[in-house]
Amino acid sequence: xxxxxxxxxxxxxxxxxxxxxxxxxxxxxxxxxxxxxxxxxxxxxxxxxxxxxxxxxxxxxxxxxxxxxxxxxxxxxxxxxxxxxxxxxxxxxxxxxxxxxxxxxxxxxxxxxxxxxxxxxxxxxxxxxxxxxxxxxxxxxxxxxxxxxxxxxxxxxxxxxxxxxxxxxxxxxxxxxxxxxxxxxxxxxxxxxxx
Amino acid sequence: xxxxxxxxxxxxxxxxxxxxxxxxxxxxxxxxxxxxxxxxxxxxxxxxxxxxxxxxxxxxxxxxxxxxxxxxxxxxxxxxxxxxxxxxxxxxxxxxxxxxxxxxxxxxxxxxxxxxxxxxxxxxxxxxxxxxxxxxxxxxxxxxxxxxxxxxxxxxxxxxxxxxxxxxxxxxxxxxxxxxxxxxxxxxxxxxxxxxxxxxxxxxxxxxxxxxxxxxxxxxxxxxxxxxxxxxxxxxxxxxxxxxxxxxxxxxxxxxxxxxxxxxxxxxxxxxxxxxxxxxxxxxxxxxxx
Numbered sequence: 001x002x003x004x005x006x007x008x009x010x011x012x013x014x015x016x017x018x019x020x021x022x023x024x025x026x027x028x029x030x031x032x033x034x035x036x037x038x039x040x041x042x043x044x045x046x047x048x049x050x051x052x053x054x055x056x057x058x059x060x061x062x063x064x065x066x067x068x069x070x071x072x073x074x075x076x077x078x079x080x081x082x083x084x085x086x087x088x089x090x091x092x093x094x095x096x097x098x099x100x101x102x103x104x105x106x107x108x109x110x111x112x113x114x115x116x117x118x119x120x121x122x123x124x125x126x127x128x129x130x131x132x133x134x135x136x137x138x139x140x141x142x143x144x145x146x147x148x149x150x151x152x153x154x155x156x157x158x159x160x161x162x163x164x165x166x167x168x169x170x171x172x173x174x175x176x177x178x179x180x181x182x183x184x185x186x187x188x189x190x191x192x193x194x195x
Numbered sequence: 196x197x198x199x200x201x202x203x204x205x206x207x208x209x210x211x212x213x214x215x216x217x218x219x220x221x222x223x224x225x226x227x228x229x230x231x232x233x234x235x236x237x238x239x240x241x242x243x244x245x246x247x248x249x250x251x252x253x254x255x256x257x258x259x260x261x262x263x264x265x266x267x268x269x270x271x272x273x274x275x276x277x278x279x280x281x282x283x284x285x286x287x288x289x290x291x292x293x294x295x296x297x298x299x300x301x302x303x304x305x306x307x308x309x310x311x312x313x314x315x316x317x318x319x320x321x322x323x324x325x326x327x328x329x330x331x332x333x334x335x336x337x338x339x340x341x342x343x344x345x346x347x348x349x350x351x352x353x354x355x356x357x358x359x360x361x362x363x364x365x366x367x368x369x370x371x372x373x374x375x376x377x378x379x380x381x382x383x384x385x386x387x388x389x390x391x392x393x394x395x396x397x398x399x400x401x402x403x404x405x406x407x408x409x410x411x412x413x414x415x416x417x418x419x420x421x422x423x424x425x426x427x428x429x430x431x432x433x434x435x436x437x438x439x440x441x442x443x444x445x446x447x448x449x450x451x452x453x454x455x456x457x458x459x460x461x462x463x464x465x466x467x468x469x470x471x472x473x474x475x476x477x478x479x480x481x482x483x484x485x
Binding site: 063064065066067068103104105136137138139140141143144162173174176177178179180182183184185186188 | 248249253254255256257264299318319320321322323324325326332337338339414419420421422423425433435438439440
């Protein structure tokens with residue numbers, strides 16, 4: 001007969017193994033479910049309508065050469081019932097950059113983290129650290145980045161009143177030593193060129 | 196649900212951060228330590244703080260030819276310091292006099308700890324696109340919440356601010372005021388910005404004739420939420436001299452004659468601001484040091 005201590009250890013080991021199994025299984029199932037959904041959705045599209053996806057017209061702001069101010073470029077993004085999803089699409093387009101003559105407003109290496117929108121209309125937009133690390137620095141460049149996001153979101157999504165920029169999940173002092181990021185920004189359309 | 200909890204978590208983190216940084220800003224402003232050792236001053240001599248942007252690991256904006264903002268801002272600041280000390284009865288402190296890292300908070304604290312009457316931050320601009328020109332900024336209050344704006348509205352004058360702090364027992368009110376000290380000086384800061392920006396285009400003439408290589412375009416005065424200006428308890432501006440990100444202006448920025456020109460323009464702006472706010476300071480003491 002083994003000691004009670006050994007039995008306890010074995011019991012704990014089994015419990016741990018079970019937990020590990022559940023942990024990995026449940027995680028895996030989530031992924032499978034998601035991709036299954038997507039597959040089902042696209043299959044449904046093919047059978048019913050070949051070009052079903054509704055789109056939403058948005059105005060993106062990029063940097064104009066002559067004076068460094070922001071200027072508009074129109075584009076279509078996939079429409080969605082979820083505000084979060086539409087804003088994610090929107091920010092992804094800002095990061096992708098302009099297609100015409102205008103210049104990018106964010107470092108190309110930037111990745112979007114998550115977006116949270118509070119009930120009173122403050123959007124928290126989290127970017128990867130490249131937003132700051134790869135930033136060209138300079139007041140005008142920082143203002144371009146900040147207001148391309150802030151004015152862009154407020155202009156296209158009426159329920160968004162203020163925008164708080166986060167970097168790598170956290171509040172940051174500035175992008176590169178100039179504009180304070182410690183408060184939410186109200187849109188400021190004076191940053192946009194009036195042609 | 197994981198998704199639902201995330202915003203709350205983010206908010207909690209933000210609240211914690213705000214709570215952690217507010218007292219830090221306050222204690223940084225306490226009149227105990229100063230980052231820069233300053234020369235002995237005369238009893239009634241007033242102080243102007245000049246802040247050469249960036250420094251150390253933080254090089255600031257970078258030019259195509261490899262020049263960096265931190266070097267240029269220091270050179271212009273030193274020229275401006277010399278001009279003021281030669282011609283006015285002010286003591287001038289630089290937030291840094293060599294190539295070192297100084298936090299934005301300590302830059303503002305140096306001004307507050309020395310009861311500075313003016314704070315001038317010198318920068319060279321950078322943009323994603325080749326923009327040109329000089330502009331002078333002062334603090335923007337548009338993003339402040341209602342409560343802070345009300346406090347700022349009191350009167351744009353420091354004695355009122357001090358009185359208000361003394362009257363209010365509540366620590367958080369003090370915090371708000373110190374955190375946003377610049378709000379109380381916004382009118383004077385706007386005037387200072389106008390006075391300086393008014394002189395920068397005067398660079399257009401060197402010895403009576405326009406000199407393209409020593410001048411920059413006028414982008415005017417603007418407001419933005421500069422971290423370094425937020426806590427400064429005196430009139431404060433940030434001058435963007437020219438664009439380091441523009442190769443043509445980069446060449447100007449590293450030119451000693453251009454730097455002198457800029458320092459002189461800022462100096463003239465400063466003098467005209469001083470004239471506009473009242474009686475001139477007492478005449479310079481018989482030259483204190485060679």
